[in-house]
Amino acid sequence: MKNRVKKHLPNAITCANLFSGCVGIVLAFKGELIAAAYAIFLSAIFDFFDGLASRVLKSFSGIGKDLDSLADMVSFGVLPAVIMYQLFLEAHQIEKVSPWLNFIAFLIPVFSALRLAKFNTDTRQAENFIGLPTPANAILIASFPIILSHHNQFYSPYLLNPYVLLCLVIIMCSLLVAEMPMMSLKFKTSDFNENIYRYLLLLFSAILILFFKFAAVPVVIFIYIVLSVVQFKFTGEPIINSPKNSAKAGK
DSSP states (O other): OHHHHHHHHHHHHHHHHHHHHHHHHHHHHTTOHHHHHHHHHHHHHHHHHHHHHHHHHTOOOHHHHHHHHHHHHIIIIIHHHHHHHHHHHHSOOOTTTHHHHGGGGGHHHHHHHHHHHHHHHOGGGSSSEESOOHHHHHHHHHHHHHHHHHHHHHHHHHHTOHHHHHHHHHHHHHHHHOSOEEOOOOOSSOOTTTTHHHHHHHHHHHHHHHHHGGGGHHHHHHHHHHHHHIIIIISOOOOOOOOOOOTTSOO
């Protein structure tokens, strides 16, 4: 009985991630973007704990890795795309252009699928990532409706501008599949020097979120990208790792 729980617990948490993503899609199509955004955050929590559970319980499997990617495709690919699509609909509609332009939002799950497929076959990503992880991209999109709900007058000219949204989609899709090394938040040791960039990211994130709340999320993602570039490009730290069983490792 104990071994069965140990074997299936990580997958059960992954299924909770998928369930949350499905509920979020329904909420997003109903126009309840704040609730849909929170569904992404909830999915991200489940995504973190399924990986943690699999590492702690040493319960790795091929089906767990594939199930994880399928769940992430829904929660961090389709759901944020529906939120972005709804933002396109709320934005100023360009005559004869917007009915087609709005569907650009669904490039996000297309490139998320490419990102996840690449992650599952790329042995270089056993410890770190190449390209922006799908949860980070989804959290960035989830922050937009929440930011608008608190600072609508200031941010709506930007986040509800179809041209800005188009640029955001292009940038995010490019980052998902870019050959850009990105650090993971897995702490294998407590050594400060080895984890200095992770500590810096957590420190900056805590300070910014404390003062600016959800408005800080885009800045936090930008800092994450910058610190990753600094870590791998300027310090010479290698991205290539020995192939390992990376089920539930992250995306």
